[in-house]
Structures are given as C-alpha cells and as structure tokens.
C-alpha cells in the first residue's frame with residue numbers, strides 16, 4: 001500500500017495538487033489512486049475499457065445510466081476543456097454519448113473534432129480491396145467480427161480467439177502492399193489497421209492550441225496500448241497520464257466514480 005500511495009502522491013505533486021488520503025474517498029476501498037481533480041485541467045478520456053466496460057462485441061457495450069450526465073457536468077466544471085479520444089468512429093461516439101457532441105479524437109486520432117465543431121482529418125481511407133479481404137477472412141473464421149470505419153479497419157477475434165494468427169497474418173500481408181502508409185494496432189482482442197499519420201497524440205496537440213484547452217494541464221486517462229501516444233502528448237505538455245490499471249485498479253466503474261468528482265468541482 002505504501003508504494004501505491006507514493007505513486008498517487010508523486011502524480012499529485014507533479015501538478016501541484018494536494019495529496020489525498022485513501023480514507024477521503026468512499027471509492028478508495030476499491031483502490032482509486034488517481035489524484036484529486038483540479039479546475040485548471042484539460043481532460044482527455046478514452047472510451048472503451050476506460051469509461052465503458054469491455055463487452056463481447058463493439059455494439060453490445062452497456063451505457064452506464066449517469067455517464068452522459070457526469071460527462072456534461074465535468075465538461076461544465078472544466079469550462080468545456082473535456083475531450084473524448086477513442087478508436088471508435090465519430091458517429092459511433094456521438095450515438096453512444098447522445099445528446100453530447102464533445103470535442104476530441106476518433107479513429108485513434110484520424111479525425112479531430114475541434115471545440116467549434118469542425119473536423120480536422122488526416123490519412124487516407126483503407127483501400128476497399130482490404131475491406132473485402134477482411135470480409136473473406138470473416139467468412140472463413142466464424143466468430144471473427146469485421147468493423148469498417150472511414151479510416152480504420154478492425155478484425156475482432158474476442159469470440160474466435162483461435163483465429164488471431166490468421167487475422168494478424170492477413171493484416172501484415174496487406175500492410176506490406178502500402179509500406180509506410182498504414183500501421184497495425186494491437187487492440188484488445190482485435191487487430192486494427194490505421195493510417196500512420198493518425199495517433200491519439202494528434203487530438204491532444206491540436207486541442208491544446210485552442211480555447212478552452214490552451215493554458216490548462218492536460219490529463220489523459222486510458223487503458224490500452226493505443227492510448228500511449230495520448231499519454232506521451234499529455235506529459236509533453238506538462239500534464240499527467242493516468243492509466244486505468246495503475247490508477248483505477250483496471251476498473252472503468254472507478255474511472256466513472258472519479259469523473260463524478262470532476263463534475264463536482
């Protein structure tokens with residue numbers, strides 16, 4: 001417990017925050033170690049595995065009943081400096097968080113929605129022939145689920161784990177046809193192909209140039225290897241990277257409890 005407390009305290013110290021004691025928070029019994037939120041933060045939040053519990057398929061995620069209200073409250077408390085940075089397509093994020101349409105990044109940073117609602121996109125769409133090749137793979141391996149996004153292509157093997165090597169081999173073969181243009185992402189029980197120019201650092205850099213984000217301390221919360229670029233971008237701006245495993249015991253419900261504290265600022 002001593003080393004966990006040290007972790008939390010060093011994070012708090014980094015932003016000049018007052019360190020909390022574990023007994024201050026009712027959720028602390030589940031082990032929340034995240035620093036106390038502060039009104040001068042700019043908050044960047046990943047979606048799946050961070051705010052939302054992982055589900056068997058992308059469409060079967062369950063929206064926690066108070067999440068939209070708490071996100072709205074947190075955005076208000078931070079004067080609008082709250083962004084969602086997800087691998088999902090923007091339309092899908094908006095559908096899940098309806099009626100919110102928050103600033104942020106979608107498709108792992110291929111699309112950035114700016115505070116005025118305009119979009120800044122990078123990277124070419126995945127070639128149509130690749131989509132066809134993934135669909136054929138899905139036919140050959142029942143249980144594999146293909147997700148086609150405007151800039152990303154995903155093969156989910158959560159429900160067909162034995163197909164993982166076939167998925168990876170096909171993705172590598174396709175990438176070799178367009179060297180440098182696309183990258184393979186090791187996602188959770190899925191392989192994604194995304195444009196090389198798209199990373200989760202992009203929304204952080206882009207938004208930190210603009211009001212109401214500029215001049216604040218960026219805090220990026222994420223759970224996955226795909227969030228590491230966002231973590232690095234937050235740190236590069238003097239902010240914090242809070243990975244769900246370390247600071248929230250791997251529990252999205254603890255992230256959601258902590259988000260309520262942001263809303264209460």
Ligand SMILES: O=P(O)(O)OC[C@H]1O[C@H](O[C@H]2O[C@H](CO)[C@@H](O)[C@H](O)[C@H]2O)[C@H](O)[C@@H](O)[C@@H]1O
Pocket residue numbers: 046047048049050053054055056057058059061085086087088089147154156158187188189190192224226
């Ligand atoms: O950046 P994120 O918001 O974490 O999104 C990453 C990917 O999340 C989704 O897939 C993952 O979550 C699904 C629902 O829990 C799960 O079934 C799947 O196994 C996970 O890989 C989404 O479908 C992808 O498009 C996102 O890139």
